């Protein structure tokens with residue numbers, strides 16, 4: 001295979017300033033990640049420990065195979081909202097007894113682990129990832145159930161958690177609940193719906209209603225243990241399959257359950273001993289300009305990401321704003337679509353369409369590296385059928401059945417987001433680099449469009465146009481859209497699965513590819529390859 005040759009000048013001024021900007025963005029990311037790790041803060045963490053309980057991240061650490069990596073998802077969920085960064089729940093993909101699993105762990109230090117609308121979206125996304133990639137699920141349960149003041153936004157969609165857990169079981173994807181504490185009302189259905197339930201002695205509380213509610217409803221006097229303790233559920237109701245002496249015992253039992261699932265991945269194994277890239281992934285920081293309007297060559301990223309820097313480019317002389325080609329990452333074959341100079345023209349759209357069809361013919365997963373300002377506008381392009389060509393690409397992306405992995409490297413604007421397998425097109429996993437922007441269009445363009453529309457409207461109605469008010473409005477809109485395009489804002493709303501360090505791109509892709517290979521990897525069959 002042809003080996004990519006890097007032209008990156010690591011001694012240039014641009015390299016140094018790009019790198020400084022990326023490191024600054026990574027510092028900001030670290031600051032926010034620290035908030036997610038801190039959860040409810042020192043006071044609640046201390047109270048939790050004084051009760052003899054482990055923090056959720058320590059539960060996770062004990063659960064995972066020693067020294068195995070964990071791909072945390074949606075770590076900045078709820079960023080910039082009234083809720084705690086991370087949304088009171090920890091989710092991700094990790095290895096338990098040799099089995100890649102989705103782990104969903106409540107953080108009881110944040111409002112008793114209660115679930116707010118962002119925790120719900122994060123939990124549902126984790127369950128969707130489990131279903132589409134056929135990954136077993138382990139729940140680390142300790143939650144006050146619904147965040148009661150926000151119940152209006154929660155109650156109806158939260159039913160989907162029950163639905164997803166049940167559906168996973170029907171798909172023969174194992175589900176496990178390790179119950180460390182409160183699991184009442186809706187929460188009681190988590191151990192209720194899972195294939196396996198482990199309850200911790202004198203800690204687990206699994207009931208539809210606690211003693212006060214029972215007293216109110218029926219007048220009956222009761223206590224936590226007789227209503228929902230581990231001993232009662234293990235000896236009497238049978239809801240508990242395993243009685244755990246303490247938290248560590250519950251985690252041991254969870255690992256033992258996973259070891260006995262007789263789990264086999266359905267996708268093909270990766271090629272053994274993949275070569276590392278020939279260029280240092282650390283240099284990615286120096287090649288990405290902070291201004292999304294300044295293009296960079298994605299081959300430089302690929303030279304630092306794919307096995308042996310081997311990249312077999314498809315149609316290199318045609319539709320050159322989009323780079324397409326074949327490579328492998330950690331031994332998994334992939335097809336890559338990467339934006340180069342931002343705009344997608346008809347040629348790029350047709351090239352992408354053919355390439356996606358080819359990947360489906362050969363059951364090859366696709367990696368989309370986004371840096372796009374969308375499809376080209378203008379008379380010549382409209383007359384040339386850009387709408388039809390963009391539609392071809394979106395059709396191919398929609399109906400492609402091989403796993404898609406998407407990374408927003410720098411920008412994802414307009415329908416380019418759709419054509420490059422954005423969130424609405426069900427990539428199996430989707431990440432962004434910390435400086436990446438995402439919106440319907442750039443902030444300045446959007447504010448400018450609003451100004452032109454306002455001016456035209458005033459003219460049509462014979463009204464005078466207030467230039468000062470327009471300037472102020474334009475500036476305000478631009479600032480708003482700029483803030484809403486920010487990677488933290490986007491990830492907070494679960495429009496991707498997390499922000500990753502650009503230097504970790506190869507690792508993140510490798511872990512993601514390994515995870516998607518739990519499921520069968522098969523392309524769409526039917527029409528074959530349309531030559532555009």
Ligand code: COA
Nearest residue numbers: 110111112113114143144145146147148149182184185186
């Ligand atoms: N919704 C919103 N906030 C909640 C909450 C919920 N379901 N459960 C707890 N919180 C808040 C508390 O108000 C408290 O806030 P504060 O510290 O600002 O006063 C904080 O979370 C910690 O709660 P606390 O009761 O001190 O923690 P705990 O560890 O002693 O007990 C629970 C945790 C979950 C057992 C207990 O809070 C509880 O029973 N909550 C209600 C459970 C419930 O009935 N949920 C409805 C399910 S549909």
